[in-house]
Amino acid sequence: MLVLGLFIAGIEMFLESTSSEARRLGAERAEILGHAHTDARDVLKNVSLFAIDRDPAARDAAVGAIADLSARLDSLRARWKSHAPKIEGVKDSGILAMTAAEGVWKAPNEDKLIRAFISFDEASVHLEDRLIELQSGLAEEQERDAATLSSLRRGALVLVALIPLLSGLFFLWRRLNQRLAWQKASHDLEFILRDVHDTDEDRGQVSPLFGPDLTEAVNNLRSSYRDLIVIERAERLHARFAQEFIEALEIDDSTDHVYDTVERAARTRMGDAAFRLLVTDSSGEGLQEAVTTGQTLCNPPTARRCAAIRSGRLVDFSKRGGLVRCPFLEDPNCKVLCAPVAAAGKSFAVAQVSSENEATTENLSTDLMTLVSTLGTRLGVLRALAEREFQAATDPLTGLANRRAMDSMLAELDRTDTPYALVACDLDHFKQLNDVHGHETGDRCLEVFAEVLKEGSRSDDLACRPGGEEFLLILRGLDCAAAQRVADRIRNSLARAVSKTGPEFTTSIGIAVRPQHSESHEVLLALADQALYEAKEQGRDCAVVAKSDFHDSEKDDAEPPTSGELDVQAALEVLDTQRR
Structure with a gap:
């Protein structure tokens, strides 16, 4: 009895020691995995900032977070060798997310950008899934360890308590009972499977040969089988809907x-x-x-x-x-x-x-x-594509349309035969203003004038800054008189604005109208530019309208240009020189 008692005590000590070690390892793994999950979220956060905002600091932070995550995972792998492939999968997913973010950042066109965004979302989800798998694996392993230790403890007590004779008799009895049970189970299973597929739907019952307990089990099996069919059909329809929806959105x-x-x-x-x-x-x-x-x-x-x-x-x-x-x-x-x-x-x-x-x-x-x-x-x-297009068509300082957007709109108006007026503006003595007050003040003056143009235009007009201190206002459907009123309103609004902000400056304005002056926007731009310089020669801070019709000018070359009007032929010669 003493030997038996010592044997039982030794087994208990061994099981307790093993259980403590398993709990300690589980706690360490859980702590490291928790830090790894935090590092992974930092990776996703900084990688997202790098991909969307193109922030170099976010990229450095993302690289550092990936390094921290790799160190955590290496430490976890040393304590959890059975899950080394899953741990490596998490590391690879972090690197893949960073690679996908760089792909978004470097995407040269719409098609590449679409694919890069999809790859980035998939990589982010993949990284989250790998971490969840690791957590699930840790929880399952801890449960298995606890169950194994509990089973060992019960088994040890049973083994030391049974005498060899009873153990032998129990073994023989169990083997015989198992053989009989397998024979009966095989026989019943054959009838169960046959009854599940060949059931009288109206009757809703199985063969009475099985007995009440087995009949209930077979009925439950049939009901579960039908539920599985319904679930499988619903999942198939959902998968088809998801695929069709993705394909429709891609178009x-x-x-x-x-x-x-x-x-x-x-x-x-x-x-x-x-x-x-x-x-x-x-x-x-x-x-x-x-x-x-x-x-x-x-x-x-x-x-x-x-x-x-x-x-x-x-x-x-x-x-x-x-x-x-x-x-x-x-x-x-x-x-x-x-x-x-x-x-x-x-x-x-x-x-x-x-x-x-x-x-x-x-x-x-x-x-x-x-x-x-x-x-x-x-x-x-x-x-993202719309934002890129907006940036490509916008002047970054003033927020007005740039030359690319201006040319595009003028070409579209000519194509649709839409009447419009061009109001070309140039800030007077802008170089002197820059030299005296500095370029920062000059930029502020450009921004002030841009706001004046925005306030003086309608929703379907377009205010542009082709470059430097030159501005252009495209006015849909206006004639010379209406364009002249807009130009005067711009000059008056500018005077009020600079009186509040300083320094004071003025603008000279040239006006050309389609189709009165020409039906080509290239000619109209040259005419408006010539009218602008005519305004400069007249003393600045005024608006000059181009000559009424260059066709009439060609018919009557002897007629001299009147004050305030533009020599159209000279404008055309300037345009031809520029083309050559």
């Missing part, structure tokens, strides 16, 4: 087309459920309705007060009488699912869906998450 090249596709998808997939898509406006604060297929569900006053946009996750308001309720719901009893639409980690829209059928809520949630994830990627690409 759309504007936000309006994207919204049309979203509306068709909502009506096709969500049936009678009410669907709305609210998108932030240009300020980033207000929300505008972009898509709707039913009643108004929820109207947050600002984007920041929307629970889904603020939290960045799906919010479920579908539980009737639940505590989680949105204060901006039109109907307090309405059951609504709200999901944010995000790109590069920033939410800029919210999708809402509501249905009174509780059985479809889970399917709606799955379809809604698929819709917003795909929509966020596509809208993010289109917004």
Whole structure:
């Protein structure tokens, strides 16, 4: 008995020591993995800043975060060798996310940018998935260790308590019982499988030969089998919808087309459920309705007060009488699912869906998450492209259209045979102003004049800065008299503006009109430029209109130009010289 007691005590000490060591290793792994998860989020944050904002400091921070993550993972691999491939997968995912971000930054065209954005989102999701797999693996291994130790302890006690004779008899009895059980199970299983597939649907019961317990089990098996068929069919339809939705969005090249596709998808997939898509406006604060297929569900006053946009996750308001309720719901009893639409980690829209059928809520949630994830990627690409196009057509100092945008609009107006007036402006004595007050003051004067032009133009006009101190205002549908009034209003507005900000300066203005002076914007630009220099010669701070019709000038060369008008033939000669 003493020997038996010592043997049991030794086994208990061994099991306790093993259990303590397993808990210690598990705690170390969990701590390192938690730091690794934090480092991974830093990687994603800085990589996103590098990809979207092109911030070199963010790139250095991302490289440092990847180095920290690699060090954490190396330490974890030394303590968890059985999961070395998964740990290496996390490291590779971090490097892949950085590579994808550089691909976004260096994308030379729209097609490359689209692919780079998709690769970046996939790499980010892949990194998150690898970390989740590691956490799951750690939890499962700890559970297995605990279960193994518990089983060892119980098994040890049983083994030392049984005498050899009873052990032998028990072994023989169990082997015989197992053989009989296998024979019976094989026989019953054959009938069960046959009955599952060959069932009388009206009767709804299996063969009474099985007995009541086995009959209930077979009925449960049949019900589960039918549920699996329904689930598999629903998953197949959802996968088809997701693929078709992705392909449809890839064809759309504007936000309006994207919204049309979203509306068709909502009506096709969500049936009678009410669907709305609210998108932030240009300020980033207000929300505008972009898509709707039913009643108004929820109207947050600002984007920041929307629970889904603020939290960045799906919010479920579908539980009737639940505590989680949105204060901006039109109907307090309405059951609504709200999901944010995000790109590069920033939410800029919210999708809402509501249905009174509780059985479809889970399917709606799955379809809604698929819709917003795909929509966020596509809208993010289109917004990035629009931002690039805007920057390419805008003067960075004044915010006015540059020469490229000016030429494009003039060519379009000529192509559509649209009448317009050109008001060419040049700041008087600008070089002297720069020399006396400095270039910073000169830039401020350019910005002041740009604001004057913006205030003096309509929504369908275009204010441009082709370069230097030269400006041009394209006025749709105006004749000479109306353009002259606009020019006078600009001079008066400038005088009021510089009297408040200083230093004071004036502008000389030349005016040419289509089709009165010419039907070619190239000729009109030359005419307006000549009229501008005529204004300079007349003493500056005035507006001069080009000569009425250069065709009449060609017919009557002897007629001298009147004061305040332009010699069209001289302008054409200047234009020809420039072309040569």
